[in-house]
Amino acid sequence: MIENLFFMTKQEAEKRIIKLRLEIDKHRFNYHVLDKESISPAALDSLKAELFALENKYPDLITPNSPTQRVAGKPLEKFKKAHHLSPMISLFDAFSVEDMQAWQKRNENYLNQVWNKEYYCELKLDGLAISLRYLKGELYLAATRGDGKVGEDVTQNARTIKSIPLALTPVSLDQLLDIGFSKEEAKTLFFYLKTGQIELRGEAIMRLAVLNELNEKNKKEGKPLLANTRNAVAGSIRQLDSKITSSRRLDFFAYDLLLPDRARGEIIVSKDQLDALMRLLGFKVLKQNRVAPNLSAVFNFYEETEKKRNLLPFEIDGVVVKVNDLKMWPILGIVGKAPRYMMAYKFSAEQATTKVLSITWQVGRTGVLTPTANLEPVKVGGALISRSTLHNFSEIKRLGLKLKDTVIIERSGDVIPKVVQVLPNLRTGEEEEIKAPKICPRCHSQIEKIKGEVAYRCVNKNCFAVSWRRISHFVSKGAADFAGLGPKLIEQFMTSGLIKDAADLYSLRKSDLLSLERFAEKKADNVLALIVVKKNLELANFIYALGIRHVGEETASLLAAEFISAYLKMKFKKEKKINISTLVKFFQNKDREFFNNIANIGEVVAKSIYDFWHEKDNLELLSKLENNGVILNLEKELERLYSNKTSKLKGKSFVLTGTMTSLTREGAKDRIKARGGKIKDSVSLEVDYLVMGKNPGSKYEKAKKMDIKIINESEFLQLLDSK
Numbered sequence: 001m002i003e004n005l006f007f008m009t010k011q012e013a014e015k016r017i018i019k020l021r022l023e024i025d026k027h028r029f030n031y032h033v034l035d036k037e038s039i040s041p042a043a044l045d046s047l048k049a050e051l052f053a054l055e056n057k058y059p060d061l062i063t064p065n066s067p068t069q070r071v072a073g074k075p076l077e078k079f080k081k082a083h084h085l086s087p088m089i090s091l092f093d094a095f096s097v098e099d100m101q102a103w104q105k106r107n108e109n110y111l112n113q114v115w116n117k118e119y120y121c122e123l124k125l126d127g128l129a130i131s132l133r134y135l136k137g138e139l140y141l142a143a144t145r146g147d148g149k150v151g152e153d154v155t156q157n158a159r160t161i162k163s164i165p166l167a168l169t170p171v172s173l174d175q176l177l178d179i180g181f182s183k184e185e186a187k188t189l190f191f192y193l194k195t196g197q198i199e200l201r202g203e204a205i206m207r208l209a210v211l212n213e214l215n216e217k218n219k220k221e222g223k224p225l226l227a228n229t230r231n232a233v234a235g236s237i238r239q240l241d242s243k244i245t246s247s248r249r250l251d252f253f254a255y256d257l258l259l260p261d262r263a264r265g266e267i268i269v270s271k272d273q274l275d276a277l278m279r280l281l282g283f284k285v286l287k288q289n290r291v292a293p294n295l296s297a298v299f300n301f302y303e304e305t306e307k308k309r310n311l312l313p314f315e316i317d318g319v320v321v322k323v324n325d326l327k328m329w330p331i332l333g334i335v336g337k338a339p340r341y342m343m344a345y346k347f348s349a350e351q352a353t354t355k356v357l358s359i360t361w362q363v364g365r366t367g368v369l370t371p372t373a374n375l376e377p378v379k380v381g382g383a384l385i386s387r388s389t390l391h392n393f394s395e396i397k398r399l400g401l402k403l404k405d406t407v408i409i410e411r412s413g414d415v416i417p418k419v420v421q422v423l424p425n426l427r428t429g430e431e432e433e434i435k436a437p438k439i440c441p442r443c444h445s446q447i448e449k450i451k452g453e454v455a456y457r458c459v460n461k462n463c464f465a466v467s468w469r470r471i472s473h474f475v476s477k478g479a480a481d482f483a484g485l486g487p488k489l490i491e492q493f494m495t496s497g498l499i500k501d502a503a504d505l506y507s508l509r510k511s512d513l514l515s516l517e518r519f520a521e522k523k524a525d526n527v528l529a530l531i532v533v534k535k536n537l538e539l540a541n542f543i544y545a546l547g548i549r550h551v552g553e554e555t556a557s558l559l560a561a562e563f564i565s566a567y568l569k570m571k572f573k574k575e576k577k578i579n580i581s582t583l584v585k586f587f588q589n590k591d592r593e594f595f596n597n598i599a600n601i602g603e604v605v606a607k608s609i610y611d612f613w614h615e616k617d618n619l620e621l622l623s624k625l626e627n628n629g630v631i632l633n634l635e636k637e638l639e640r641l642y643s644n645k646t647s648k649l650k651g652k653s654f655v656l657t658g659t660m661t662s663l664t665r666e667g668a669k670d671r672i673k674a675r676g677g678k679i680k681d682s683v684s685l686e687v688d689y690l691v692m693g694k695n696p697g698s699k700y701e702k703a704k705k706m707d708i709k710i711i712n713e714s715e716f717l718q719l720l721d722s723k
Helices: 010-033 041-057 097-111 171-178 183-194 209-219 228-236 244-249 271-280 295-311 328-332 393-399 465-475 487-495 503-509 512-515 521-533 539-544 553-567 582-590 592-596 603-612 616-627 635-642 665-676 698-704 714-723
Strands: 079-085 119-125 128-135 138-143 150-152 197-205 251-258 291-293 316-323 342-346 353-362 371-381 385-389 406-414 416-422 447-449 455-460 537-540 631-633 653-657 691-692 709-712
Touching: 010 041, 079 138, 079 503, 097 295, 097 328, 119 295, 119 342, 128 228, 138 150, 150 582, 171 183, 171 271, 197 228, 209 228, 209 316, 228 244, 228 271, 251 271, 291 295, 316 328, 316 582, 316 635, 353 465, 371 406, 371 455, 385 416, 385 553, 393 416, 465 503, 503 616, 512 521, 521 691, 537 539, 539 553, 539 631, 539 635, 553 582, 582 631, 592 603, 616 653, 653 665, 653 698, 665 714, 691 698, 691 714, 698 709, 709 714
Parallel strands: 537 631, 653 691, 691 709
Antiparallel strands: 079 150, 119 291, 119 316, 128 138, 128 197, 197 251, 316 342, 353 371, 353 406, 371 385, 406 416, 447 455
16 A cells, blocks of 8 residues: 555645544544544554655655654753643642531632532542643643643653644534533634634543553563552653653543633533533543532542542542532632632542651751651552651650551652551550650750740751751752752761851862862862852842741742832842842841731741841851852843833732632732732722722722722723733
């Protein structure tokens, strides 16, 4: 057959190529989505070979959605970052009937009405969340969840997963009408599917049979075995060489579909309708998913699923329960970093028993001591566990734990091992009481109990362990990011007397490094070159690197934004780099209330931030960093603020009240900040706009009295899109 292809004209070849693609995609869909073999593998391979030969003859006829383009590409040097259109949120966990009942009760209290809505139950797959973006019906971006806002571009690897369509399956009007869409809604959907952009989200998984095959192969070749399917799929997706990803034979199940600029429930009204649409578009959707009219039905589904769990061809760790009515999603909104409208109802985590051999007290970068239990090694959830954090001394007392006790270890969420229960009936009389340390295990200084807290802390601010962790934090990823300068090197520098704090890193000389063991010329040159580069630090990264108590990356970004906002109003020449002393002066001139008024910063964090900028030791470190040549780069922050120079929102302050139908409260805040606006929690003369949703509170009346501009949701959305 292939020999005859070379006698075809280009026009004949093009027609044949189109037919071959449709035929191959049909059988791909039947096999990889419907689990139905409609043609033998040999026959399918023959069709693929014919298509490949034609495309080789006429390479200009190759399109990105051709079945031949699933082959792995050249290895990547690194993954690029990919920003999600909307955050990929995490979920709250429930582990019991009572937890689920409490969740429903919280939602009833939030809505101030009795719950009478349906739920939708899905199997909670144990894999890796992936976002797929389609433009004009064709796949153009696949990204991992990452931190929820920014993931990694894994498009090349996703294209090797055969259950991910490279092009959406065409749908007809009748098909859309059959699953409940009106003609007008179908018309809108056709626009998105054919000419617009849609986003699919789902879980990439590895089937248990594939894991077993890979481990058999690895065992024969003397390679490490894969612990479980979750680790296996994560490692497979993050391979720079997509040939490796392809060989892992991953699968994909879709669980969500987003239409940009459309509110939840506006066109697709329910989660079961959304699943039906995804099936029509060529995606695998779990056939076990079902509507549950109430919590009793949810519990029945959960129990049935748990009983059949071991019969499934893949791993699951629970059930995801969602409100079926999609219009309710923006109404319920998000609290913290998770939604109110869905819950991960997890199975009991895997457990095992073992003995506590000893306790190690670790000294953190703030001097707080954390107890860690050293255990007789035991396998739990596919991993060998020999250590478990006990959090604090109060947790030891709560458990009634003694040395040499037999305990139950659980991998909470199948990730973090913890001691959940002591088995006192198995005691032999050799057990020993665990006492809070009185002397620091590292510097031998006194330990004090922190007033009002459960923590114990080393009183020595120069404690080796404290300094080591502070410096290690300073150089870590997300902070100053000294790639390659890990904790072991930091410890070597400290024990050799070369550094006492992070600022000393910037005064290291080549002769200092060459005096150390295992430090040759090249290694010394590499370290010094890195230090030179890291004298120029991004503002938010620097603030995070300082290790201010309770301040993570997100809070550091908020503080950086506050400084930049004020910096743009200053009269002196705007430079893209500033001295550390400029930053210190700015924050020293702010009272505690200033920090408390920043969105998402509470009183405890505000006090910690305020105290940091007024403590002598911290100020000395900051001065030393500046004297050693560290400069702060504002470019990223300025770029973010100037990304929309003509935005009417830049520098404007907003207060939100009431419930919006098209955006969550957090979503609205994010969009305001992205356009240079600021969020205020209370109404004052500094506020430019009050955004009024449904059922506004007292802020609305106060804004009217103060003659502050009040806009509704529709006006707010127009303002966001205006130039």
